[in-house]
Amino acid sequence: MRIRLWQRLFLAFAALSGLALFAFAAWQARSFSHGFLHYLDEVTLEQRLAPAAQRLAERYAQHGDWEFLRRDPALFGELVEPRPRPRDRLDDDPRPRPPPPDDDGPPPPDRPPPPGAPPRPHAPHGPPELMPRLALVDAAGERVAGNPRVPPDSAALPVELGGRRIGTLLLAPLPQLSGAADLAFAQAQRRSGAIAAAAILVGALLLALALARSLLAPVRALAAGTRALAAGDYTRRIETLRRDELGELSDDFNRLAVALAEARDARRQWGADIAHELRTPLAILRGEIQALEDGVRAPTPQAFQSLTAECERLGHLIEDLYQLALADAGALEYRFETVDLAELVRETVELQQPVCADAGLGLDATVGAGARVRGDPRRLGQLLDNLLANARRYTDAPGRIRVVLHASGKHVRLVVEDSAPGVPASALPHLFDRLYRVDASRSRASGGAGLGLAICRAIVAAHQGRIEARPSPLGGLCVIVDLAQDETA
Numbered sequence: 001m002r003i004r005l006w007q008r009l010f011l012a013f014a015a016l017s018g019l020a021l022f023a024f025a026a027w028q029a030r031s032f033s034h035g036f037l038h039y040l041d042e043v044t045l046e047q048r049l050a051p052a053a054q055r056l057a058e059r060y061a062q063h064g065d066w067e068f069l070r071r072d073p074a075l076f077g078e079l080v081e082p083r084p085r086p087r088d089r090l091d092d093d094p095r096p097r098p099p100p101p102d103d104d105g106p107p108p109p110d111r112p113p114p115p116g117a118p119p120r121p122h123a124p125h126g127p128p129e130l131m132p133r134l135a136l137v138d139a140a141g142e143r144v145a146g147n148p149r150v151p152p153d154s155a156a157l158p159v160e161l162g163g164r165r166i167g168t169l170l171l172a173p174l175p176q177l178s179g180a181a182d183l184a185f186a187q188a189q190r191r192s193g194a195i196a197a198a199a200i201l202v203g204a205l206l207l208a209l210a211l212a213r214s215l216l217a218p219v220r221a222l223a224a225g226t227r228a229l230a231a232g233d234y235t236r237r238i239e240t241l242r243r244d245e246l247g248e249l250s251d252d253f254n255r256l257a258v259a260l261a262e263a264r265d266a267r268r269q270w271g272a273d274i275a276h277e278l279r280t281p282l283a284i285l286r287g288e289i290q291a292l293e294d295g296v297r298a299p300t301p302q303a304f305q306s307l308t309a310e311c312e313r314l315g316h317l318i319e320d321l322y323q324l325a326l327a328d329a330g331a332l333e334y335r336f337e338t339v340d341l342a343e344l345v346r347e348t349v350e351l352q353q354p355v356c357a358d359a360g361l362g363l364d365a366t367v368g369a370g371a372r373v374r375g376d377p378r379r380l381g382q383l384l385d386n387l388l389a390n391a392r393r394y395t396d397a398p399g400r401i402r403v404v405l406h407a408s409g410k411h412v413r414l415v416v417e418d419s420a421p422g423v424p425a426s427a428l429p430h431l432f433d434r435l436y437r438v439d440a441s442r443s444r445a446s447g448g449a450g451l452g453l454a455i456c457r458a459i460v461a462a463h464q465g466r467i468e469a470r471p472s473p474l475g476g477l478c479v480i481v482d483l484a485q486d487e488t489a
Helices: 005-063 067-071 074-080 180-230 245-294 301-329 341-358 377-393 425-430 452-462
Strands: 134-138 143-146 155-161 164-171 337-340 361-367 372-375 399-408 411-419 466-471 475-484
Touching (some): 005 155, 005 180, 067 074, 074 143, 180 245, 245 301, 337 377, 341 377, 341 399, 372 475, 377 399, 377 452, 425 466, 452 466, 452 475
Antiparallel strands (some): 134 143, 134 164, 155 164, 337 372, 399 411, 411 475
8 A cells, every 4th residue: 555645744743743742741740740849848948847947046046056956866856846745834844744645755855854864765756758858957067967868969948046047957859759649649740741642642633634635735736737737738727825835836837837838839830930931932943843844934044043042042941940950959069269250240241231232221330449259250150141131131222231349348249230111119029039020011022031030049149148139220120239258368
């Protein structure tokens, strides 16, 4: 059985919650045990030993030192928690008083035993769980009475007389709970903690289940959408309701679907445009050849020139398609070197001026000095030829073409602009797309296939430059190419 991702998340959350809750419960139990023992020690100091400290201070004032306790340690238990005495017994009666029949304890602590009397027993008075944990030390830290094994760092209660410390009561920590009430309270606390822990664990498991399914819902939607895209359904979109990483992933999926749909449409349009561009010269060739075969048209030099022109047009189209295919594959060959772009522009303009003049167009250039770039001179020459051919092909005669080259800082800017007709603003971003032409003003009659500017964009991109189209002040189109200047020249 395969464990799904949401089940793994649930198990991970459940294990983490259970482990954290168990650790917290163990720590809480230990903390409660130590804290409760400390609380009982504090209660003992404040409620049971504070009066004892007062009584010890009073007896110290009567005797002037702690020697009376060192001589008679049994007095320590009576002073800590004295037993009740019959009402007819007076503490100031100097005569020896026998103990009552039900009291086998020592005589009153404020009178020493008569001479020759047997020593009093040293059995401590007070509750048996208190006296073994109690000790009295003097101001110098020397033990006076009590258990000698009580640690010196135990809970302490000062014994003071007139604002001066005359001793300290030390109470050893309680090793464990012993009283029935204390044990019952601790057991009730453990039971309440166990119930609370069970309730919290159940709530955590339910929350982990809901959280796991909630986190995996967008993932399931993405998986279904990905399968739809793989099947060719580019209309699939994922609703984005989250603002976290999963929401960003859903937005990326939607953008991917849009890009794939656009690529599919572009591929279809690309195929249709290529078929149309190839069909036109082929149809002309077929018609003229058929006319020659049928004798409708005489095999004159003019007829063969027309056939040759269509063949050249078809050859140019195929070569342009080949160049674009190489550029897309990254196989277009470049040999970079330092190129004097100013000299290259002058030579190209001189070669193009007679052709432009035959078309009724004037061509002039303004070339600045110091325009050196790192590039392939053959490809840069192809870039200039394509830009000038595009301007010549789509500019009405009489018209004007102007070329401007200047260097500014670390950049070299090449501007090729022409006169009317212009290009609509909505068409400017698409001029560098393949086989794109504004048919309303720049028709196929001039012989272009709409690939020249696309090749220009590929060449500029290979030179790490930027190309854009704007309306020209002359009334036509202005193409701007920015290249990095060669600083090593």
